[in-house]
Amino acid sequence: xxxxxxxxALVVCTVGLAGCGDDDKPGDSGSGGSDxxxxxxDVTFSGDDVTPNGDRVEVAVGQxxxxxxxxxxxxxxxxHSDPEQELAYTKGTVTLPTxxxxxxxxxxxxxxxxxxxxxxxEVK
Numbered sequence: 001x002x003x004x005x006x007x008x009a010l011v012v013c014t015v016g017l018a019g020c021g022d023d024d025k026p027g028d029s030g031s032g033g034s035d036x037x038x039x040x041x042d043v044t045f046s047g048d049d050v051t052p053n054g055d056r057v058e059v060a061v062g063q064x065x066x067x068x069x070x071x072x073x074x075x076x077x078x079x080h081s082d083p084e085q086e087l088a089y090t091k092g093t094v095t096l097p098t099x100x101x102x103x104x105x106x107x108x109x110x111x112x113x114x115x116x117x118x119x120x121x122e123v124k
Contacts, residue, residue: 038064038098043118045071045111054117059101061123066098067109077118080108 039059044051059065067077069089077096079085082103087096101107107121 036060036063038066040095041065041067041119043067043069043077045069045073045075045114047072048114050111050114050116050118052119054120056106056120056122058122058124061104062100062102064098064100065121067096069094069096075111075113078110078112079121080110 039057041052041057067087067089069077070093071089071091074088074090077087077089079087079099081099081101085099087099089096101121101123104123107123109118109121110116111118
């Protein structure tokens with residue numbers, strides 16, 4: 001009798017574990033779309049010049065975006081998204097906080113101090 005109960009317990013555990021494994025697969029495929037790699041955009045400020053200078057950069061809706069800024073002076077990047085974002089940077093090289101854009105379209109990223117467009121994010 002004990003062997004029968006032990007065998008039944010083994011079958012129940014095996015079936016239960018197999019069921020849990022199947023539940024993970026749909027979750028994995030569903031989360032694959034939201035686990036996009038971070039898009040890093042290198043920005044260099046030197047005097048009154050900025051590189052890139054108005055380039056269009058493609059990003060996906062919801063994709064993490066970060067700016068790696070190298071600058072000879074502190075300043076601020078203005079992202080014309082909804083909501084708008086102002087990202088301050090210091091002299092030297094710094095990686096700014098990651099953000100996402102949730103609506104498709106063109107998002108201007110500017111330096112107001114230099115009155116220049118850094119990039120246009122083409123969000124698809």
